[in-house]
Amino acid sequence: MTTVVLVIHLILAIALIGAILIQRSEGGGLGIGGGGGMGGFMTGRSTANLLSRTTAILAAGFMATSITLALLANVKRAPSSILDQPASAPSPAAPQAPQAPLAR
Numbered sequence: 739m740t741t742v743v744l745v746i747h748l749i750l751a752i753a754l755i756g757a758i759l760i761q762r763s764e765g766g767g768l769g770i771g772g773g774g775g776m777g778g779f780m781t782g783r784s785t786a787n788l789l790s791r792t793t794a795i796l797a798a799g800f801m802a803t804s805i806t807l808a809l810l811a812n813v814k815r816a817p818s819s820i821l822d823q824p825a826s827a828p829s830p831a832a833p834q835a836p837q838a839p840l841a842r
Contacts, residue, residue, distance in 0.1 A: 740810045747803040754796040761789050 740807070743803055743806050743810065747800065747807060750796055750800045750803060754793065754800055757789060757793045757796055761793070762786065
């Protein structure tokens with residue numbers, strides 16, 4: 739279940755990046771993409787409305803999958819307290835002092 743939601747989340751992230759990069763820059767940004775007349779690719783008011791609506795839908799899906807992944811990660815973890823754990827015994831792998839041979 740987690741793997742399916744994670745794959746959907748990654749697809750939404752890539753699509754969201756693509757939808758944002760296609761949009762026309764309003765404030766000039768880096769000075770690219772905003773210049774020119776109405777003859778460019780993906781221009782016009784209807785296309786801007788479509789891209790902004792698509793971006794909003796992709797962002798909502800991204801947030802939903804983010805919350806779902808957080809909830810799925812929390813289900814597998816059981817609440818515990820350090821006070822509920824017993825005192826730890828010495829580790830068996832710890833080196834022990836050599837013992838003297840027994841006299842016969």
